[in-house]
Amino acid sequence: MTSAAAQNYLKAIYTLQEQQAAVTTSALAQYLKVSAASATNMVKKLARARLLHHSPYHGVQLTGRGEKMALEVIRHHRLIELFLARTLAVPWDCVHAEAEKIEHVISEDLEDRIATFLGDPTLDPHGDPIPTKAGQVARPVYPSLLDVGAGQSAVVRRVSDQNPEHLRHFSKLGLVLDANVDVLEREPFEGPLRVRVASGAEHIVDETLAREIWVSPLTGQTRTGMARVKKSK
């Protein structure tokens, strides 16, 4: 038990649980790009192994053991992402795919060595929190770039690692971790944003993309606000 496939299901359920409490078969199937029947099949196996509770036709919920196991895999994933980024300068749009494979095959000993080598880090290259060995994980909640009002500034804190093309686009735009962004204007009806980045360049950011960037809004207005924040340091 706890094959790579099972680990991926546990990870997916954990991730989906962060949004809504009851994770449905179809949500799971869609997320993992498998058929609903396949998801049901694995869910029954995980339930038998007491890694989740299955309320047939209604959804699943991880048990303590299941959540712990999910967090272990997530810890592997994020440590590996950071390790590859740090040691080999693997760009942030590539680390996810590599980590997705390696996370299932490293030993606990190697995990420990990587963690120590990196100085027991708390964030991966996308700003995702790294669970501790004991299974504790921070749950930073940031507004998305979309929630920042026109005329406001913010600092990029976390970026979705699900789409490599989007990540590549973000780094091209200068929208990297800890970067400052000024939201200049917002098209109505959930339209795209116009932003200014640290270099001074201005870019249009589509709604879908803006949803994949989470930020710490800064008080005060764009330039002025930023200047004030810098001074007050």
Next chain:
Amino acid sequence: MTSAAAQNYLKAIYTLQEQQAAVTTSALAQYLKVSAASATNMVKKLARARLLHHSPYHGVQLTGRGEKMALEVIRHHRLIELFLARTLAVPWDCVHAEAEKIEHVISEDLEDRIATFLGDPTLDPHGDPIPTKAGQVARPVYPSLLDVGAGQSAVVRRVSDQNPEHLRHFSKLGLVLDANVDVLEREPFEGPLRVRVASGAEHIVDETLAREIWVSPLTGQTRTGMARVKKSK
């Protein structure tokens, strides 16, 4: 095709081919710790994929494509071993088991990054040659420590990575890569060796273990010989 299992068969056949030209089903099965029936089954699949020639009841031989593929996996394996040893100080008795898993899941891009990071190395932590990207591999042939006569000295060039306990023992004894060894005496009937290592300490090395260490013999006699060699540098 070319699942992790298939890659392991190709690697095993390549390794066995270095000893004898025709690799039998039972040799393969024994090496991989699977039943003969399982080996036959995979052999037939690899033959269908034109990765080897199968002469039923007589043995197999890798095709050009099969050998190339084997060398690609071996390159992954040895690069990963060296990478783990260099970056994380993973001891040489642990790198093999980790590499055995990771070798099947890294991308070509990651392989290239690791190779470049390591400066395109030619030897792994056990002195095994690393095949090039193009599939060329050096075939260093060294005598084993057992072939060194009493009173002779040698330099450790290569050590079998198959048995972690043996490797741990070797490093405890100071029998590491590039170490000098003086063979002091040899018990008759293929008995154990008495050796002196760089530190001056003397150790008994069993025949089985001595077979797992390959060396460059030095001309001249132990101390005297070594001294002379050192002077002549």
Next chain:
DNA sequence: TCGCAAATTTAGTCGCGGCTAAATTTTTTA
């Protein structure tokens, strides 16, 4: 050269993790 033992292949099975199609249950809509 014949017969037997060893090696090898074939036949049939299993668990895993996918799939489609059909049955069932829940939810929505009329």
Next chain:
DNA sequence: TAAAAAATTTAGCCGCGACTAAATTTGCGA
């Protein structure tokens, strides 16, 4: 509230890579 739609589960299948047991082939010794 009954019928239709949607979601979910069940049933049955497949390829993979193991296995055991049985059949076949090979090669060796008498």
